[in-house]
Amino acid sequence: MGLELYLDLLSQPCRSIYIFARSNNIPFEFKHVELFKDSVLGKKPAAASSAEQPRTGPSNSEGASKISLLKKVPALKDGDFTLAECTAILLYLSRKYNTPDHWYPSDIQKRAQVDEYLSWHHANIRANAPKTMWIKVLIPLFTGQPLPSEKLQEVMEGLATSLKQFEERFLQDKAFIIGNEISLADLVAIVELMQPVGVGCDVFEDRPRLMQWRRRVEEAVGKELFFQAHEMILNIKELSNIQIDPQLKEHLAPMLMKMLK
Amino acid sequence: MGLELYLDLLSQPCRALYIFARTNNIPFEFKHVELMKGEWWRRGEPPRNPPGAPRGVLGPGLTEEFRKVNMLMKVPALKDGSFTLAESIAILLYLARKFKTPDHWYPADLQKRAKVDEYLSWQHVNIRGKGSKLFLTKVLLPLLTGQPLSPEKLEGVTEELNVVLKQFEEKFLQDKPFIVGNEISLADLVALVELMQPVGAGYNLFEERPKLAEWRSRVEEAVGKQLCQEAHEGILNAKNLTADKIAPELLEHFKHQLLKQSS
Secondary structure: OOEEEEEOOOOHHHHHHHHHHHHOOOOOEEEEOOHHHHHOOOOOOOOOOOOOOOEOOHHHHHHHHHHOOOOOOOEEEEOOEEEEOHHHHHHHHHHHOOOOHHHOOOOHHHHHHHHHHHHHHHHOHHHHHHHHHHHHHHHHHHHOOOOOHHHHHHHHHHHHHHHHHHHHHHHOOOOEOOEOOOOHHHHHHHHHHHHHHHOOOOOOOOOHHHHHHHHHHHHHHOHHHHHHHOHHHHOHHHHHHOOOOHHHHHHHHHHHHHHHO | OOEEEEEOOOOHHHHHHHHHHHHOOOOOEEEEOOHHHOHHHOOOOOOOOOOOOOOOOOOOOHHHHHHHHOOOOOOOEEEEOOEEEEOHHHHHHHHHHHOOOOHHHOOOOHHHHHHHHHHHHHOOOOHHHHHHHHHHHHHHHHHHHOOOOOHHHHHHHHHHHHHHHHHHHHHHHOOOOEOOEOOOOHHHHHHHHHHHHHHHOOOOOOOOOHHHHHHHHHHHHHHOHHHHHHHHHHHHOHHHOOHHHOOHHHHHHHHHHHHHHOO
């Protein structure tokens, strides 16, 4: 049994791993986990074709749970070896498969700059961008309550601050975060920023420098692959057709109401 | 000019760097930044070192120097010639590579290395996130806002921390001596300094967790007990921090920031 990657493409970290592996022709078995469907019942949206035939089914979700006692996705299984956490998985793949140097440069200063971004990302972009999906889609879907607009405003302001820092400190006037070539830093950043785009908060709209960077990243990984990976999130409105099991709603309601406060 | 590390030992990531550099005999200039004194954003006044703190670099130039190094004005920060770097994980890895520290810190073995990466990634929002939140709620907020501590709030953040402590023991430490097997790595060092923050706030989380307490002893032995104690002297006296030791303009600035963060 070869490399297995447990992924749900609605999840940002999963997309970065998916794009990285495909872009570098790393052979893997795509264990498709559908977090909503596999948690309890839910109707699969009339989807989207994919170039790959994902294998769906409850067994992938169980498989993923065995790997990571914590979050289900992303997760990696390589023989007996199991691994969670996006950064760890990306680095493991880049080392094991000897991917081109620019992804994680051997030059220690350039490498340090990739590490610096990957670290900062957690408490900043990744802290804010995902909330847009919660507020705009998931909370209304699960609680039946209308979109809390002041909350969205607050989240967008937080995200704007992070984006400003991103542009001024990390990107600046360079083509990519650490210079002339794409690295893991750019990949991890872009998938996160596509989440608000998917739910209708286009963070690239009034930010031309960011938009140009995005285009360069798409080119560098391959436009077709990029859009394939983002097909689900860009069609997230389909999600509102899902029937959520009342048990799941009840289970998640307290946590969601906390977020609303 | 050699390697410079801008540190305030009240900050967990700064302690990890300090201990790592000292235990590996990495030569560096300790640029003492005292966050509470506000001199990191104000010119002129030389910082006073708290008793027992390592010798810092005094002088009015510090603020401008620091500003150039770290646009985000936070600690820790590194300056190595004209190369500047922030984010403790990035700095730790840079030092490990540049000074070729012993393998166990960041093993060359692909799978072991991945396990260190896994912990270093997970800890950001979990151990680090919840430990910081407890310190903020119990020590900083009352200090900076003058408002009394809410018991329900404290209970809430303590519970959150307890949850991640359980995950730490069950998923990362398990029955091993260290997080990645038999020897200390960056993962253990980063974990320990973060867990000492709530201890500094008065929550002795090691008390009823014998496995954790034993692991802590092993980590302290591995880096050197005295060094560990020295690094933690400030935070273990955090309860002695009083508002008058804090720069007034900082008080104003932080009041707003912290109230936002704590919700």
